[in-house]
Amino acid sequence: MITTLVIPESIASSLRDFTRLEVETGGVLLAREAWTPSGNLRLLAAEFWPVPEHAYIRREADDLLITSDGYVPALARAEFLGAVPIWLHTHPGGNSSACPSQHDLRVDEQLSDLFRLRSGSRWYGTAILSPEGEQLRFTGYLNSGENGAEIDRLLTVGPRISLAWNERADRAPVSGMFNRNVAAFGGEVQRVVQDLRIAVVGCGGTGSAVAEQLVRLGSRHVLLIDPDNIEASNITRVYGSRESDVGRPKVDALADHLRQIAPDVEISTLDTAITSEWTAKQLAGSDVVFGCTDDNAGRLVLSRLATFMLIPVIDVGVILSSGVEGRLQGIDGRVTLLYPGSACLVCRGRIDIARAASEMLTPGERRRRVDEGYAPALAGIEPAVVSYTTLVAAYAVGELLERLIAYGPEPPPSELIIRIHDREVSVNRQLPRSRHYCDPLSGKIGLGVTEPFLEQVWTS
Secondary structure, three states: OOEEEEEEHHHHHHHHHHHOOOOOOEEEEEEEEEEOOOOOEEEEEEEEEEOOHHHEEEEEOOEEEEOHHHOHHHHHHHHHHOOEEEEEEEOOOOOOOOOOOHHHHHHHHHHHHHHHHHHOOOOEEEEEEEEEOOEEEEEEEEEOOOOEEEOOEEEEEOOOOEEEEEOOOOOOOOOHHHHHHHHHHOHHHHHHHHHOOEEEEOOOHHHHHHHHHHHHHOOOEEEEEOOOEOOHHHHHOOOOOOHHHOOOEHHHHHHHHHHHHOOOOEEEEEOOOOOOHHHHHHHHHOOEEEEOOOOHHHHHHHHHHHHHOOOOEEEEEEEEEEOHHHOEEEEEEEEEEEOOOOOOOOOOOOOOHHHHHHHOOOHHHHHHHHHHOOOOOOOOOOOOOHHHHHHHHHHHHHHHHHHHHOOOOOOOOOEEEEEHHHOEEEEEOOOOOOOOOOOHHHOOOOOOOOOOHHHOOOOO
């Protein structure tokens, strides 16, 4: 089992500030359990309750002692939320270790039963944070009273993305084949790229280009999702496809191609639609999702996924506009970053809700409603050219790297509009609509696995 603690930037920024203090600081992090289909555990941080000043009895650079007022209110809140309480404290100083001391271990023994009893959770969690530049070093552990497990990874999601590993874990070496990458952005970023669980939804012209770039960059855990088979017209755009692949699932043809590039890559494939609830649930274990689907209903699912499951989504779109006699008039690309607290695709007006509802219907029901005027007809064959789908795919992968490396403006934009015909790129930042599900005040951020999944209506 791999356990990942996922923390939205709204909480992570406070934790980083605490690690910079000269004295130890404590608090209780409340996180919801989200089990993945593969049996891994993701802890989705919902709230952080710092120890109030009046609850500190002693507070020094390498020691702290608090009264029960420092954590009991947080345990009541954990019970209300159905969350796992994680006792969290800092080891301040740039050269400090995040590993627990003997005193820390004794405190864990004293708190474990009490935390589980007062919160109603089967787990007692503990974590130690230390500063490392703009990042965090950590150790963490879960204890059920009968058995326990390390918290293996700490993933911070927001305008920037960072991944840290438990300080007690062994670190995989970086292969020499990536020395050009390491020369560009360092070995730590390369390790993150290798370890991230990345899903690509839609394996056509844009998605296949994204997937190939990711694998060549070093991604080694990839999930491919697409319900369609290769058609003759796909050969002009889908990376790795050949005439002999016509009739094969797109995900299978692309997976074979990627394994030829990197035999050690772990690839999972689903030749089903993201608009299926079962398929959407398979994304629960992803660290980052690239949305390369061309349907509104699929984008609606991914948009909610970013909020409910704390999974950054990089949504990609390409539109070619042609006039009479097929004359190309406009070439537009879009790369939108969806993360906890950012505006969703609905708030941005990037989803046609009526068309999304029509796409969710069965083919027979859709035809009936179109004939009766109750649903929009779906688009026919859209123009697409490999040069432009590849260009926009490169922008999308570049945005992932920028979120890891932080080489661009601060704060980074949440959307890029690429007007290829005008040789122009513009950026924007947009806030959620008030009380919409992506608004922090909605209470939906990090809500986790719900019934129904993502609190939306699914067709069977």
